[in-house]
Amino acid sequence: MADGKKLEKILVPLEVGRAGEHDIRIRWNDSSESIYIARKLRMECPCAHCVDETTGRRILKEPAIAMDVRPAAIEPVGRYGICIHWSDGHSTGIYTWEKLYGLAQR
Ligand SMILES: [Zn+2]
Numbered sequence: 001m002a003d004g005k006k007l008e009k010i011l012v013p014l015e016v017g018r019a020g021e022h023d024i025r026i027r028w029n030d031s032s033e034s035i036y037i038a039r040k041l042r043m044e045c046p047c048a049h050c051v052d053e054t055t056g057r058r059i060l061k062e063p064a065i066a067m068d069v070r071p072a073a074i075e076p077v078g079r080y081g082i083c084i085h086w087s088d089g090h091s092t093g094i095y096t097w098e099k100l101y102g103l104a105q106r
Pocket of ligand 1: 045046047048049050051090092093
Protein backbone atom coordinates (compact mmCIF):
# COMPACT_ATOMS: atom_id res chain seq x y z
CA MET A 1 0.00 0.00 0.00
CA ALA A 2 1.79 3.07 -1.24
CA ASP A 3 -1.08 5.48 -0.71
CA GLY A 4 -0.28 7.28 2.53
CA LYS A 5 -3.63 9.05 2.74
CA LYS A 6 -5.46 5.77 2.68
CA LEU A 7 -3.33 4.40 5.49
CA GLU A 8 -4.11 7.35 7.73
CA LYS A 9 -7.77 6.42 7.82
CA ILE A 10 -7.09 2.99 9.23
CA LEU A 11 -7.66 2.85 12.93
CA VAL A 12 -4.68 1.44 14.77
CA PRO A 13 -3.63 1.39 18.39
CA LEU A 14 -0.67 3.51 19.37
CA GLU A 15 -0.28 1.57 22.54
CA VAL A 16 -1.59 -1.70 23.95
CA GLY A 17 -0.97 -2.00 27.64
CA ARG A 18 -2.38 -2.98 30.98
CA ALA A 19 -4.88 -1.22 33.14
CA GLY A 20 -4.40 -2.48 36.65
CA GLU A 21 -3.72 -6.13 37.27
CA HIS A 22 -6.38 -7.67 35.03
CA ASP A 23 -7.56 -5.26 32.41
CA ILE A 24 -6.27 -4.07 29.06
CA ARG A 25 -5.88 -0.52 27.91
CA ILE A 26 -5.64 0.53 24.29
CA ARG A 27 -4.75 4.00 23.12
CA TRP A 28 -5.97 4.58 19.55
CA ASN A 29 -4.62 6.80 16.83
CA ASP A 30 -7.82 8.86 16.90
CA SER A 31 -6.66 9.93 20.39
CA SER A 32 -9.33 7.93 22.21
CA GLU A 33 -8.53 5.39 24.88
CA SER A 34 -10.38 2.18 25.72
CA ILE A 35 -10.25 0.05 28.83
CA TYR A 36 -11.29 -3.57 28.50
CA ILE A 37 -12.35 -5.58 31.52
CA ALA A 38 -10.38 -8.83 31.26
CA ARG A 39 -13.29 -11.17 31.92
CA LYS A 40 -15.58 -9.40 29.46
CA LEU A 41 -12.91 -9.57 26.81
CA ARG A 42 -12.38 -13.28 27.53
CA MET A 43 -16.13 -13.73 27.01
CA GLU A 44 -15.86 -12.05 23.61
CA CYS A 45 -13.23 -14.49 22.37
CA PRO A 46 -13.94 -14.98 18.67
CA CYS A 47 -12.22 -18.35 18.18
CA ALA A 48 -13.90 -21.54 16.93
CA HIS A 49 -13.93 -23.03 20.44
CA CYS A 50 -15.95 -20.11 21.77
CA VAL A 51 -18.17 -19.26 18.80
CA ASP A 52 -19.86 -21.66 16.37
CA GLU A 53 -18.32 -20.77 13.02
CA THR A 54 -21.41 -21.73 11.06
CA THR A 55 -24.15 -20.17 13.12
CA GLY A 56 -22.17 -17.45 14.90
CA ARG A 57 -23.74 -18.66 18.15
CA ARG A 58 -21.59 -18.30 21.25
CA ILE A 59 -20.57 -21.70 22.63
CA LEU A 60 -18.67 -20.28 25.57
CA LYS A 61 -20.90 -19.77 28.58
CA GLU A 62 -20.23 -16.91 30.91
CA PRO A 63 -20.25 -18.95 34.16
CA ALA A 64 -17.49 -21.15 32.70
CA ILE A 65 -15.02 -18.28 32.83
CA ALA A 66 -12.94 -17.88 35.95
CA MET A 67 -13.77 -14.73 37.89
CA ASP A 68 -10.11 -13.77 38.06
CA VAL A 69 -9.18 -14.52 34.46
CA ARG A 70 -6.53 -12.17 33.14
CA PRO A 71 -4.18 -11.88 30.21
CA ALA A 72 -0.97 -13.77 30.90
CA ALA A 73 0.54 -12.43 27.69
CA ILE A 74 -0.51 -10.21 24.83
CA GLU A 75 1.01 -11.00 21.48
CA PRO A 76 0.73 -8.95 18.29
CA VAL A 77 -0.79 -10.69 15.28
CA GLY A 78 0.45 -9.15 12.06
CA ARG A 79 -0.72 -5.56 11.82
CA TYR A 80 -4.34 -6.27 12.44
CA GLY A 81 -4.76 -7.45 15.99
CA ILE A 82 -3.58 -9.22 19.09
CA CYS A 83 -3.66 -12.73 20.44
CA ILE A 84 -4.32 -12.86 24.17
CA HIS A 85 -2.90 -15.73 26.18
CA TRP A 86 -5.36 -16.00 29.05
CA SER A 87 -4.54 -17.19 32.52
CA ASP A 88 -7.01 -20.08 32.03
CA GLY A 89 -4.78 -21.47 29.28
CA HIS A 90 -6.93 -20.29 26.38
CA SER A 91 -5.04 -18.55 23.58
CA THR A 92 -6.68 -19.35 20.25
CA GLY A 93 -8.69 -16.18 19.81
CA ILE A 94 -7.45 -13.31 17.68
CA TYR A 95 -8.88 -9.95 18.60
CA THR A 96 -8.69 -7.67 15.59
CA TRP A 97 -8.40 -3.90 16.03
CA GLU A 98 -11.78 -3.61 14.38
CA LYS A 99 -13.40 -5.92 16.91
CA LEU A 100 -11.69 -4.23 19.85
CA TYR A 101 -12.69 -0.80 18.69
CA GLY A 102 -16.25 -1.99 18.16
CA LEU A 103 -16.38 -3.43 21.69
CA ALA A 104 -15.15 -0.16 23.11
CA GLN A 105 -18.02 1.78 21.55
CA ARG A 106 -20.73 -0.27 23.29
ZN1 LIG B 1 -11.83 -18.77 22.30
